[in-house]
Amino acid sequence: MTDQLEAFRTETRAWLEANCPQSMRQPMAGEEDYVWGGRNYKFQSEDAKRWLERMGAKGWTAPVWPKEYGGGGLSSAENRVLQQELARINARPALFSFGVWMLGPVLLEYANEEQKKEHLPKIVRGEIRWCQGYSEPGAGSDLAGLQTKCEDKGDHWLINGQKVWTSYANYADWCFCLVRTDTSVKHEGISFVLIDMTTPGVETRPIKLISGSSPFCETFFTDVKIPKGNMVGRLNGGWEIAKRLLQYERTNISGFGSGQRVDVVDIARKHVGLEDGVLADRDLRARISGHKMFERAYALSVQRAQEEAKAGGNVSHMASMFKVAGANLNQERCELMVEAAGNRGLGWAGEGFAPDDLAITRGWLRSKGNSIEGGTTEINLNVVAKRVLGLRDTQ
Amino acid sequence: MTFTLNDEQRMLKDAARDFFREQAPVSRLRKQRDEKKNGRDPELWRDMAAMGWAGVIIPEEFGGAGLGYVALGAVLEEAGRTLAASPLHSSALAGASALLLAGTDAQKAEWLPKIASGEVIATLAVDEGAHHAPGKSKLKFVAGKLSGEKKYVADGHIADLFIVAGADGLYLVKGDAAGLTRRELVTSDSRGAADLSFNGAAAEAMNGGADMVEAVLDRARIGLAAEMLGQASEAFEITSEYLKTRKQFGQVIGGFQALQHRAAKLFTDLELTRSCVLAALDALDRGAKSIPEYASLAKARASETVHLASNELVQLHGGIGMTDAHDAGFYLKRARTAEALYGGAAFHRDRYASLLGF
Numbered sequence: 225m226t227d228q229l230e231a232f233r234t235e236t237r238a239w240l241e242a243n244c245p246q247s248m249r250q251p252m253a254g255e256e257d258y259v260w261g262g263r264n265y266k267f268q269s270e271d272a273k274r275w276l277e278r279m280g281a282k283g284w285t286a287p288v289w290p291k292e293y294g295g296g297g298l299s300s301a302e303n304r305v306l307q308q309e310l311a312r313i314n315a316r317p318a319l320f321s322f323g324v325w326m327l328g329p330v331l332l333e334y335a336n337e338e339q340k341k342e343h344l345p346k347i348v349r350g351e352i353r354w355c356q357g358y359s360e361p362g363a364g365s366d367l368a369g370l371q372t373k374c375e376d377k378g379d380h381w382l383i384n385g386q387k388v389w390t391s392y393a394n395y396a397d398w399c400f401c402l403v404r405t406d407t408s409v410k411h412e413g414i415s416f417v418l419i420d421m422t423t424p425g426v427e428t429r430p431i432k433l434i435s436g437s438s439p440f441c442e443t444f445f446t447d448v449k450i451p452k453g454n455m456v457g458r459l460n461g462g463w464e465i466a467k468r469l470l471q472y473e474r475t476n477i478s479g480f481g482s483g484q485r486v487d488v489v490d491i492a493r494k495h496v497g498l499e500d501g502v503l504a505d506r507d508l509r510a511r512i513s514g515h516k517m518f519e520r521a522y523a524l525s526v527q528r529a530q531e532e533a534k535a536g537g538n539v540s541h542m543a544s545m546f547k548v549a550g551a552n553l554n555q556e557r558c559e560l561m562v563e564a565a566g567n568r569g570l571g572w573a574g575e576g577f578a579p580d581d582l583a584i585t586r587g588w589l590r591s592k593g594n595s596i597e598g599g600t601t602e603i604n605l606n607v608v609a610k611r612v613l614g615l616r617d618t619q
Numbered sequence: 620m621t622f623t624l625n626d627e628q629r630m631l632k633d634a635a636r637d638f639f640r641e642q643a644p645v646s647r648l649r650k651q652r653d654e655k656k657n658g659r660d661p662e663l664w665r666d667m668a669a670m671g672w673a674g675v676i677i678p679e680e681f682g683g684a685g686l687g688y689v690a691l692g693a694v695l696e697e698a699g700r701t702l703a704a705s706p707l708h709s710s711a712l713a714g715a716s717a718l719l720l721a722g723t724d725a726q727k728a729e730w731l732p733k734i735a736s737g738e739v740i741a742t743l744a745v746d747e748g749a750h751h752a753p754g755k756s757k758l759k760f761v762a763g764k765l766s767g768e769k770k771y772v773a774d775g776h777i778a779d780l781f782i783v784a785g786a787d788g789l790y791l792v793k794g795d796a797a798g799l800t801r802r803e804l805v806t807s808d809s810r811g812a813a814d815l816s817f818n819g820a821a822a823e824a825m826n827g828g829a830d831m832v833e834a835v836l837d838r839a840r841i842g843l844a845a846e847m848l849g850q851a852s853e854a855f856e857i858t859s860e861y862l863k864t865r866k867q868f869g870q871v872i873g874g875f876q877a878l879q880h881r882a883a884k885l886f887t888d889l890e891l892t893r894s895c896v897l898a899a900l901d902a903l904d905r906g907a908k909s910i911p912e913y914a915s916l917a918k919a920r921a922s923e924t925v926h927l928a929s930n931e932l933v934q935l936h937g938g939i940g941m942t943d944a945h946d947a948g949f950y951l952k953r954a955r956t957a958e959a960l961y962g963g964a965a966f967h968r969d970r971y972a973s974l975l976g977f
Binding site for chain 2: 489492493498502503509510512513514516517518520521522524525527528531532535542545548549602605606608609610612613614615616617
């Protein structure tokens with residue numbers, strides 16, 4: 225067992241040594257270095273393209289998915305080795321993908337064979353970029369109140385309605401989407417469909433955020449026809465899939481709290497300074513220390529949940545807890561960064577501020593969305609209270 | 620690193636849970652308090668020692684079980700759940716750790732078997748003022764004689780053996796040593812403590828210097844964090860149960876979102892702290908390099924969590940939580956004492972920052 229793993233490690237190390245381009249072993253400068261893939265994707269470099277192609281061919285962008293669907297077919301122990309070896313050489317993620325993080329896991333669980341064969345390999349290879357059509361103007365926290373209509377027209381489905389907060393819809397090739405197939409009931413009238421974004425009647429419009437960037441869109445569907453085979457799971461059975469996918473999404477968003485490249489302690493050292501070897505602002509020092517403990521407690525808890533999951537414990541219900549804590553952690557970190565950087569952390573543009581300074585401002589403003597996207601903190605606290613603690617609303 | 624108990628540790632924890640629920644529920648502490656015993660419960664300690672819990676971390680060659688800190692932490696957590704008044708932490712964890720780390724061969728041979736059997740109660744004497752400040756000791760040790768003061772010594776009123784921390788090392792003083800006077804303190808947690816005065820008391824130096832003092836304290840901090848985790852977990856569960864049964868406005872109050880969110884936040888906090896405490900205990904058994912960081916992390920987080928859990932226990936019970944007839948007050952009082960002991964959250968945030976180099 226251990227010998228096999230060690231053999232796998234040796235093999236993996238050699239493969240990475242031969243296949244991971246040197247420039248892909250440098251830290252990413254920022255979000256512009258994220259590789260999202262897709263039909264029309266413009267790679268930042270040839271190396272980034274090559275790295276994705278090689279990892280995709282190996283199935284290692286989705287290491288534990290079955291080989292028959294393009295995945296790596298690794299056991300969780302082998303995957304841990306792979307992740308360790310990737311970390312050892314500081315390899316950048318070959319692919320950032322909603323397909324890998326969110327859609328793939330539910331396709332594996334709910335899709336039919338044809339759908340799996342059609343979509344999973346393209347996700348693994350980064351050929352198709354997916355976006356998520358969940359929220360609507362009238363259905364945010366109350367997601368199940370969604371109204372985008374999907375009608376059975378015999379040989380196709382006809383879709384009319386509007387989605388909002390569709391991340392990167394303007395760059396996406398396909399959209400996984402929640403639609404209403406029965407207006408007489410709420411949760412039981414929702415279905416889960418897959419929509420090609422090039423279909424006539426699909427239109428996207430980016431939304432500018434307080435941080436100045438536009439990672440989200442409004443997405444409009446006007447008489448959009450999609451094939452009957454594009455529904456995942458059964459008719460009116462979409463809510464179960466939607467919830468399962470949210471668990472993956474929450475686990476993933478909560479992960480944004482860790483692994484940041486700029487340390488708040490370094491910012492504080494630089495802009496506040498040390499006095500007798502300790503941070504000159506003692507109050508800020510105590511709060512940063514408390515934050516570093518929170519960060520460590522969070523990382524240890526993720527590790528514990530993984531260990532418990534491996535031992536066969538059901539930890540899926542913990543996703544909401546991690547979502548709440550992860551959002552809180554990242555927001556606390558961003559606030560401390562701005563505070564520690566002082567006025568250098570409040571620039572907006574121009575040569576008076578270094579790119580690192582501006583990243584603090586933008587990151588701080590962007591982080592305000594952490595407790596809203598993927599289910600607000602309040603909604604996730606509801607989930608913890610009800611599903612984990614067993615506190616019930618009185619009817 | 621692992622967070623999962625092995626079979627042996629799991630069995631020990633289950634046995635401890637049953638024992639404390641049956642033999643030492645909070646009502647036992649209440650009775651001791653009403654009889655003004657100030658934490659003295661020799662029968663309970665005798666029964667616990669008979670279970671082998673006085674010697675969990677002590678190697679078999681000295682009469683213990685040699686099971687390690689994760690195992691003892693599991694027992695401490697269960698003891699914390701029912702606020703069992705015993706020297707389990709002072710003697711079986713802190714005292715035994717001091718002798719294991721800093722004891723000479725002769726000191727180990729003399730004291731460890733007696734600590735393991737429960738016959739001798741050992742405790743650490745560290746603080747000299749109202750706040751934890753181990754680096755500021757004014758203790759003097761000259762020609763085998765110790766002079767100085769120690770305050771708020773946990774279980775100091777029932778201990779047979781003191782491990783006294785100076786600024787530069789540890790000293791062993793027998794409870795009946797000439798030149799040692801103790802003043803018993805009646806404390807709000809109903810556990811009691813003592814101030815000690817050393818006037819040329821006979822003492823033996825132990826191995827190691829200031830680093831050894833910190834190493835012993837770190838074990839005491841992690842062990843206490845395990846006990847506090849138990850207190851906080853129980854306080855939370857009592858509260859959560861109450862939310863499911865107490866009715867107002869014609870419904871159980873746990874149906875109110877404001878209270879659901881408070882419970883969910885407390886639960887999240889508790890889970891994060893549990894990870895820290897388990898990791899710290901495991902670090903001790905692994906002999907990890909970063910034990911000081913783990914100790915401050917565990918003690919600070921446990922202090923904050925038990926602080927919040929004990930406050931919520933009172934508040935979410937409303938008026939009944941303010942009455943002496945309810946157990947909430949016992950949790951609140953023990954929480955604050957445990958928070959202060961070996962450094963509270965503020966002390967450990969300061970120390971953690973220093974350990975991380977800022």
